[in-house]
Amino acid sequence: MNREDQFIPHLCLSDGLAALEFYKTVFGAEEGHQMMAPDGKRLMHGEIIVDGHKCFLSDEFGQAEGGSVKTPQTLGGGTCVRITLMVDNADALVARAVAAGAQVLMPVQDMFWGGRYGKILDPFGHEWGINQQLKELSADETKAAAAEFLAQSK
Numbered sequence: 001m002n003r004e005d006q007f008i009p010h011l012c013l014s015d016g017l018a019a020l021e022f023y024k025t026v027f028g029a030e031e032g033h034q035m036m037a038p039d040g041k042r043l044m045h046g047e048i049i050v051d052g053h054k055c056f057l058s059d060e061f062g063q064a065e066g067g068s069v070k071t072p073q074t075l076g077g078g079t080c081v082r083i084t085l086m087v088d089n090a091d092a093l094v095a096r097a098v099a100a101g102a103q104v105l106m107p108v109q110d111m112f113w114g115g116r117y118g119k120i121l122d123p124f125g126h127e128w129g130i131n132q133q134l135k136e137l138s139a140d141e142t143k144a145a146a147a148e149f150l151a152q153s154k
Helices: 016-027 090-099 139-153
Strands: 010-013 030-036 043-050 053-059 082-086 103-110 115-121 127-133
Touching: 010 016, 016 030, 016 043, 016 053, 016 090, 090 103, 090 115, 090 127, 103 127
Parallel strands: 010 053, 082 127
Antiparallel strands: 030 043, 043 053, 103 115, 115 127
């Protein structure tokens, strides 16, 4: 058994096929296995692969159809999960995301942990952290930089 991805996020979406295209355009995702529901209109199971790692996608299904997860829209907006991507160019990725319909929640900026980081909300209500690690810091360096950053935030 291949155990490269032992932890696979699964996003519930309001339009799985459109989300699949968004993630391919913005994240450069490859399309993996795809299966449509018997109605032919909803994505029952889809996969995107980003830098060799899978993420499952599906449209929302009612309880009578075996569904148990809900879209951010059904839940009234917001999400309890943020998925963070490690990328080579955070600014370029966020620009692509905005051009494809995402909303910037936090502009990309230099952060105390040595990264360039920002947050977006995709058109399907899911939040993504976008991190470009510029330099590696030791635990002590990160702790000191965090203390300085948080002191400036007050």
